[in-house]
Amino acid sequence: MIEIKHLCKTFPTSEGEFHALKDINLTIEDGAVFGIVGMSGAGKSTLVRCLNLLERPTSGQVVVDGKDLCALSQGELIAQRRSISMIFQQFNLLMQRTCLKNVCFPMEIAGVKEAQARARAMELLETVGLPDKAESYPVQLSGGQRQRVAIARSLASNPKILLCDEATSALDPKTTRDILRLIKDINRRLGITVVVITHEMAVVEEICTHVAILDHGVMMETGRVEEVFSNPKTEAGRRLVYPDGVVIDRLSAARVVRIVFNGGSSYEPLIASLAIDCGVKVNILGADTRNIDGQAFGSMLLGLPQDPQEAAKAVGYLKNQPNVTMEEVRDYHG
């Protein structure tokens, strides 16, 4: 379990102190795939670097399995880091070593015998699907393959925690999915706790069980992915979950409402039944809907009819739907 308590990080700059992280509190349970999302500059990378003390917090605690990392001696910290692996956006492989030697590296520095390390490295390369690239150099591999080697390397020290710092941001969409699937698989099979830093909500949807939203160094909200995604409570959360806001038709709607699906419901039947049951036709102004673990989440922006009576009927109907929340959008500008 990782507990972050009142974590603050400030950097001195020429214009005074820059507060990168402000009083962050977070608990990450064992076995979770925890996403930390935010726009660039939100402090995500700084936060994840505090989890293995690549960045030393200005104040606060990072407690991993009951041990406060900041209180460890240099030697103890080095030992602790061997159980917290990290993968990076730019892969950060050793370019002068073969893939096999890259995977051997964490074992080499930990003093594992060479023959043993090689055998284990081969196994790991098989795990990530690249046994035939053992003697290749990283430059000969594609981005996705390099990240696979990096993942194999990160597993070499039998870590309990895997930190992913924008691990798929340099990859194309298909490779991204493959890598995410691999990470998810590792999480399930080996029970490794995964912390994913990303600015892409799609990554969170794909693999995370929990999510925290970070904005300008402040943790805005946190919880299970489906909770946060179905109904983001903060402005920062909404910006991230519905980045494009709404895509719009011109229309003459007097009132606009946003309905949010909280899972268990689907979209078309609702709009259809609204028409059938109430005889009210609404205009779909925009929709951003997602499918998470087989359940429907997302939001839809509806333009209600001009007629106040019909509009009221529609509002009443929508309010009574299970798994749907509705709010009036007052500052809507088509």
Place this chain on the structure above:
Amino acid sequence: MDKFLTDLGEVFSNPKYLEEFAAGTWETLYSTVLATVLAYLIGLVLAVLLVAGEEGGVRPLPTVMMKGLNVLINILRSVPFLILMLFVLPLSMLILGTQIGTAASIPPLVVAAAPFVARLLETSLREMDRGVLEAAQSMGCTPFQIVWKVMLPECLPGLASNFTTAFITILGYGAMAGAIGGGGLGRIAMNYGYHRNNLAVCLVATVLIVILVQIAQSAGSYAVARMDRRSRSVPKRRGRKKSA
């Protein structure tokens, strides 16, 4: 012109000259190699200290120490080589018991070249990808492991390429050392060419130095290309096996 041609004929026909040139080439080679290796080792240690010891480096050292090191290197680099050599010659006396000859020129060469080599290698080490260093730290490398197992091997092509540069520079320094009692091709060029106005000998000695430089550069570039794994176009071990 007549004198030059006669002298040139003499250079190639008189075995005394051939012997002289052979000995000179050998002296130049061994003093340069020895001085380069020593200056390189000292320079490498200094470069690692400069890069790893700075604020935010792998193993930050006290600021006072880093400032002192920088100032010392800058001072040694700014003193003209010939003057520095004269200052350091007593060191040769101390170590080797003589101030004249090929061996005696080695300590001054090392002292003069080491700070230059340090700056050269410092730039090579600074090319190190910070992300890779971060990855190494995250894996629990000690500062020594980072230097020994990450920085040096990853920067190997740059470091090796700068070995060639150091070698060629020191070869040039060594030729200058010929003016103040050092041995080798530089001395031959000075003694015959300058002091006895024998331009032919001077020319041949110079050509030999040029050839040495060319060989060193080609060999160095070839070796660097062989050890650089960062580019796809380089001949790889597998490629060699296939053709064998």
